[in-house]
Every structure is written in C-alpha cells, then in structure tokens.
Amino acid sequence: MQKMNAFSWVILIASLLLTSVIWIGYSYQERNSQNQNFLNTADFMTLQITDELEQYEQVLIGSQGLYAASNKVEFSEWQTFVETHDIQTRFPGLQGIGYAQHILPENRDKLILEMKNSGFVDYKIKPEGERDEYYPVVFVEPLDERNQNAIGYDINYEQTRHSAINLVKETGDTTMTGKITLVQEIDNDIQNGFLMLIPIYSNDKTSSDTLTGIVYAVFRINDFINNISNENNFENLRLKIYDNYISDENLFFDSNKNIDDKSDNAIFLTEIPISNYNRDWIFLYEGQSSPTTMGLLIEIFIPVVGITMSLLLFYIFRIFTKNLKLSREAISNEKISTIGTMASRMSHDLKNPLTVIKSSIELLQMNLGDKIDDKTKNYSKRIEDSITLIFSIIDDVLEFAKTSVLHKENVSLKILLENIVSNISVPENIKINLPENNISINCDKSKIESVLSNLITNSIQAIEKxxxxxxxIEETSTNVIISISDSGSGIPEDKISQIFEPLFTTKTSGTGLGLGISKNIVEQHGGKINVSNNPTTFTVTLPKSHLSSPANDDHIPVIRNVLKKMLKDTEQM
Incomplete structure (x- = not known):
C-alpha cells in the first residue's frame, strides 16, 4: 500500500514536470518567435530609412540637372524647381533644400550686393570674418521661419560641415555630415540634425573654379525618423542611432525621447551598422516582449490546465488507493475480529488444564516426599517454571486486551517510585538513584506504577554487569516529565523505532507486550512515552490534568495491530 501511495506522488511529480517542460518549451518557442519578429522589424526599419535617404538623394541629383541646364539659376527658378517636386508633401521628413554658393574672399561683396538686389535686403554672410573661401547659403526652400535663419550662413565655417565639404571635393560623391545642430533650431524643440551634400560644377570651361556650389538637403533627425516610422512602431521597440561609433556624445537619435518611454528593460538586442554617403551610422535596436493576446492566453492556459490535471490525477489515484486499502482492511478486520474472539477464549480455556497440570505436579511432589530423586525433582522444577511462564504470557495477553476506566487519584511520584524499587529484586551490582524532589500528579496509581515498574525492570535487565x-522527575506549566536512564549497552539503532510495537522484543524471552502495554496506559492518560540512546533513556510525559477517553476505545488501535500481527503469523504457518 505504501508503494501505491508513493506511486501516486510519482504520478503527480511526473505530470508536473511534463507540464513544466511543455510550458518552458512553448515559452522558449514564443520567445524565439518574438525575437525573430524583432529582428525582422529592425531590418525593415533600417531598410526604410536607407531607402528614404536614397529618395532624397534623387531630388538633389535633379537639382544638378537644373544647374547643368543654366549658367546661372535665379531665385524664381529655384522656387519653381522645389514646388514642382512638391517636397513638403512627398518628403515630409525634409526640413528644406538649399544651395550654398562657393565664393572666394574677393567675390564676397559682389555676392552680398547681388543678394540684396534680389530682394534679400538684410543679406550678409554669417558668421562674419575673413576666411580663405566661403559657402554661404543663397537659396533654401521652403522659406519658412526656420529656413530664413539659414540664409547667408557659411556652411563651411563649422568643422563638421567643413569636413563633409572636403569629402565632396575629394570624391565628387553625395556626402552626409556628422551630427550637427542646425541654424534652423530657433525654439526650445532643439533636435540633432545633418546635411546631405551634392556638388554643383561650373559649365564654364574657362573657369578655374569648377566647383561653383553645393546643393544640400536639411534634416532634423527626429522629424525625419518619425515621418518614416509610425510612433506605434516604438511601443515595444527602442531605436538608437549613433554617428560613427557608439558613445553618449555620438548618440544621434533615441526613440524614447519621442514617446516618453523610459523603460530600459530590453529583452532583445541587435546592432546594425550602415555606411551611406561617406558616413557610418550604427542602428542599435532594443526590444521588449510583446506577445499576442492568444500567445498570452496559451502561456497561462498551459500551467493552469497542466497543474489542474496533475492534481486531478493525483486525487483520483489517491482515492483509488484509499478504496483499495479500505477493501483490504474490511476483509482483514473480519478475520481479526474472529481471531480476537478466539484468542480471548483460548486464553481462558488454557488456564483450566494448566491449573490441573500445576496441581498434579504439586500433589506428585507431596506424595513422593523424600523419595523423589534429583533427576525427577529437576524435571518437576522445569515443568513448574514452564507453567508459570505460560501463565505469565496468558496474563500479559489478557491484560493487553483488557480495557478499563482510569481510577485517578492524587499520587506522590517520589513515594510511588520508592515503593516500586522496594518491590523489585535489584542486584547488588546495580545502583538505582531516585529523585530527591517530590511532585504529585493526578493519575491511575496502579497503572502508572505498572508502567514505571516495567521500565525500571527493563533497565535492570539491560545492565549486564x-x-x-x-x-x-520534573514539571512544566502543563506536564510532569519522568525520565529513567540506564548505563546498559543501549538499544540497536535499527530496532529503536520498533521498540513500542506489540509483540516486538529484543530479549530472548518475554511476550513483547510490556512496552506496548506501558504505551497504552500513558496514552490513555493523554501523555507520551519516548526513548533515546546514549544513554538509553525512557521519557514519560504526563499532563497535569486530562479527561480520559472512554474505556472501550483506548486500546483499540494497538490491539488491532497485535491481532494483525497474529493474523499475519497465522497465515505464514
């Protein structure tokens, strides 16, 4: 039956483990799926941004055609070109498109005069000062409030812009600047920006200065990215763009600043470097878990259903085991009841012939008198001892099976122990140390006396020399504790757990009922009896006040165990 109970636990643990494996496996698969979606989204967004930059480059290449078709492009022509491309509608992420003319110091005043005559009465080259060459902004469209602030600005003045212009000169290719602050930033909403530059060459073959200017596109990075990607794309994804290499100073764009999401609990991470237009950007994507509603339901459903089914299987198997146990006990109890009745009748029936045998031996000894020889006397003595032993065994069994109501009275434990020792034959080689203190307890005197007498007798028998x-004896607020220790060899460790079981004994003689009877009596008083080794110590704990159970219920569990053992022994015969 214990194996059946253990098997039910095995089923529970195995089913819970299976549930865990399925749940972990699904979670792992779901996490991998989310990670793949994250990587796909990162690749798609990167491709969107690079494709958009290529579209803007095409606009700049178109402006090269405008300048190639004319020796000099007037302001009205530039306006018409920008309006034709419908830049504000088709390219909403673009702040503007401008033209910066390349001039030498000797032509600076001439350009300023031309610009004033064209309607820009306050035109001047900014910042002021003498330089080897200038690239002042001449045209920029749309000419809104932000872009008006850029008119006349020398884009060759600031170092980052200057480096990009040098690359344009060297390569002749479209080039992007690094991270800059635009002169268009005129309010508190300051964003990082960059320029895309493309060279314009002179149509005059006789001119020594073939680079006449630069057409450029102006980008405010937040406006540029947000017009490409919807803000919803950043709900569970964070994009950081770094210029050239990763550092706080080179952080170009951070999507968190746009959506006020300050969460740094990134689960997924990928880094995508790109090289476009003589510039290196690094796209760093951080993703958070974003399971679907169905995925969440399944992830909750698996452990809930798995645990429920595991507990249900465990419960069903336990019920099955319990019913099987009850069925077996019902059959066993019927046999036990029969054997119990037989044992009681046999005990009484055996006493009658034993009494006759004992009386006959005594009469035989009286009739023979002095004529009895030593050999016959020895045989008679052995018969008498055997009869006495049988009577003792029968009395133990009857005493064990007998139940009675406790007759309690106030008892002095000190006096009770002294009386017990005085009635026991104590060998001269054994010394018994009784307590000096005295404690009184309300108990059944005769029953407790038999318990303590049995324990002291066992201790005497355990001492070989x-x-x-x-x-x-000692007391607490609720209990009285009686301890009996001896200097004997002790109880074998593999036997100590069985010491109170009925019919179990470590001695070569005896019924094995003494400690079982003692345990019954102590428990009938509402107490406990325990044993420990090193040294061997029996401890009896009795409550100071206890209402005893009905007499006919006190011994039933232990009697049942005795009869079960007798039944088992009978079946093995």
Missing part, C-alpha cells in the same frame, strides 16, 4: 539507573 555493574551499572546505574537514574530516575528523575
């Missing part, structure tokens, strides 16, 4: 037995 010289030894001592120490008896102590």
């Amino acid at each position: 010289t030894g001592t037995i120490d008896v102590s």
Whole structure:
C-alpha cells in the first residue's frame, strides 16, 4: 500500500514536470518567435530609412540637372524647381533644400550686393570674418521661419560641415555630415540634425573654379525618423542611432525621447551598422516582449490546465488507493475480529488444564516426599517454571486486551517510585538513584506504577554487569516529565523505532507486550512515552490534568495491530 501511495506522488511529480517542460518549451518557442519578429522589424526599419535617404538623394541629383541646364539659376527658378517636386508633401521628413554658393574672399561683396538686389535686403554672410573661401547659403526652400535663419550662413565655417565639404571635393560623391545642430533650431524643440551634400560644377570651361556650389538637403533627425516610422512602431521597440561609433556624445537619435518611454528593460538586442554617403551610422535596436493576446492566453492556459490535471490525477489515484486499502482492511478486520474472539477464549480455556497440570505436579511432589530423586525433582522444577511462564504470557495477553476506566487519584511520584524499587529484586551490582524532589500528579496509581515498574525492570535487565539507573522527575506549566536512564549497552539503532510495537522484543524471552502495554496506559492518560540512546533513556510525559477517553476505545488501535500481527503469523504457518 505504501508503494501505491508513493506511486501516486510519482504520478503527480511526473505530470508536473511534463507540464513544466511543455510550458518552458512553448515559452522558449514564443520567445524565439518574438525575437525573430524583432529582428525582422529592425531590418525593415533600417531598410526604410536607407531607402528614404536614397529618395532624397534623387531630388538633389535633379537639382544638378537644373544647374547643368543654366549658367546661372535665379531665385524664381529655384522656387519653381522645389514646388514642382512638391517636397513638403512627398518628403515630409525634409526640413528644406538649399544651395550654398562657393565664393572666394574677393567675390564676397559682389555676392552680398547681388543678394540684396534680389530682394534679400538684410543679406550678409554669417558668421562674419575673413576666411580663405566661403559657402554661404543663397537659396533654401521652403522659406519658412526656420529656413530664413539659414540664409547667408557659411556652411563651411563649422568643422563638421567643413569636413563633409572636403569629402565632396575629394570624391565628387553625395556626402552626409556628422551630427550637427542646425541654424534652423530657433525654439526650445532643439533636435540633432545633418546635411546631405551634392556638388554643383561650373559649365564654364574657362573657369578655374569648377566647383561653383553645393546643393544640400536639411534634416532634423527626429522629424525625419518619425515621418518614416509610425510612433506605434516604438511601443515595444527602442531605436538608437549613433554617428560613427557608439558613445553618449555620438548618440544621434533615441526613440524614447519621442514617446516618453523610459523603460530600459530590453529583452532583445541587435546592432546594425550602415555606411551611406561617406558616413557610418550604427542602428542599435532594443526590444521588449510583446506577445499576442492568444500567445498570452496559451502561456497561462498551459500551467493552469497542466497543474489542474496533475492534481486531478493525483486525487483520483489517491482515492483509488484509499478504496483499495479500505477493501483490504474490511476483509482483514473480519478475520481479526474472529481471531480476537478466539484468542480471548483460548486464553481462558488454557488456564483450566494448566491449573490441573500445576496441581498434579504439586500433589506428585507431596506424595513422593523424600523419595523423589534429583533427576525427577529437576524435571518437576522445569515443568513448574514452564507453567508459570505460560501463565505469565496468558496474563500479559489478557491484560493487553483488557480495557478499563482510569481510577485517578492524587499520587506522590517520589513515594510511588520508592515503593516500586522496594518491590523489585535489584542486584547488588546495580545502583538505582531516585529523585530527591517530590511532585504529585493526578493519575491511575496502579497503572502508572505498572508502567514505571516495567521500565525500571527493563533497565535492570539491560545492565549486564555493574551499572546505574537514574530516575528523575520534573514539571512544566502543563506536564510532569519522568525520565529513567540506564548505563546498559543501549538499544540497536535499527530496532529503536520498533521498540513500542506489540509483540516486538529484543530479549530472548518475554511476550513483547510490556512496552506496548506501558504505551497504552500513558496514552490513555493523554501523555507520551519516548526513548533515546546514549544513554538509553525512557521519557514519560504526563499532563497535569486530562479527561480520559472512554474505556472501550483506548486500546483499540494497538490491539488491532497485535491481532494483525497474529493474523499475519497465522497465515505464514
């Protein structure tokens, strides 16, 4: 039956483990799926941005055609070109398109005069000062409030712009600047920006200065990215763009600043470097878990259903085991009841012939008198001892099976122990140390006396040669504790757990009922009896006040165990 109970636990643990494996496997697969979606989204967004930059480059290439078709492009022509491309509608992420003319110091005043005559009465080259060459902004469209602030600005003045212009000169290719602050930033909403530059060459073959200017596109990075990607794309994804290499100073764009999402609990991470237009950007994507509603339901459903089914299987198997146990006990109890009745009748029936045998031996000894020889006397003595032993065994069994109501009275434990020791034959080589203190307890005197007498007798029998037995009594607020220790060899460790079982004994003689009877009596008083080794100590704990159970219920569990053992022994015969 214990194996069946253990098997039910095995089923529970195995089913819970299976549930865990399925749940972990699904979670792992779901996480991989989310990670793949994250990587796909990152690749798609990167491709969107690079494709958009290529579209803007095409606009700049178109402006090269405008300048190639004319020796000099007037302001009205530039306006018409920008309006034709419908830049504000088709390219909403673009702040503007401008033209910066390349001039030498000797032509600076001439350009300023031309610009003033064209309607820009306040035109001047900014910042002021002498330089080897200038690239002042001449045209920029749309000419809104932000872009008006750029008119006249020398884009060759600031170092980052200057480096990009040098690359344009060297390569002749479209080039992007690094991270800059645009002169268009005129309010508190300051964003990082960059320029895309493309060279314009002179149509005059006789001119020594073939680079006449630069057409450029102006980008405010937040406006540029947000017009490409919807803000919803950043709900569970964070994009950081770094210029050239990763550092706080080179952080170009951070999507968190746009959506006020300050979460740094990134689960997924990928880094995508791109090289476009003589510039290196690094796209760093951080993703968070974003399971679907169905995925969440399944992830909750698996452990809930798995645990429920595991507990249900466990419960069903336990019920099955319990019913099987009850069925077996019902059959066993019927046999036990029969054997119990037989044992009681046999005990009484055996006493009658034993009494006759004992009386006959005594009469035989009286009739023979002095004529009895030593051999016959020895045989008679052995018969008498055997009869006495049988009577003792029968009395133990009857005493064990007998139940009675406790007759309690106030008892002095000190006096009770002294009386017990005085009635026991104590060998000279054994010393018994009784307690000096006195404690009184309300108990059944005769029953507790038999318990303590049995324990002290066992201690005497456990001492092979010289030894001592120490008896102590103490009390707490609720209990009285009696301890009996001896200096004997102790109880084998593999036997100590069975010491109170009925019919179990470590001695070569005896019924094995003494400690079982003692345990019954102590428990009938509402107490406990325990044993420990090193030294061997029996501890009896009795409550100071206890309402005893009905007499006919006190011994039933233990009697049942005795009869079960008798039944088992009978079946093995």
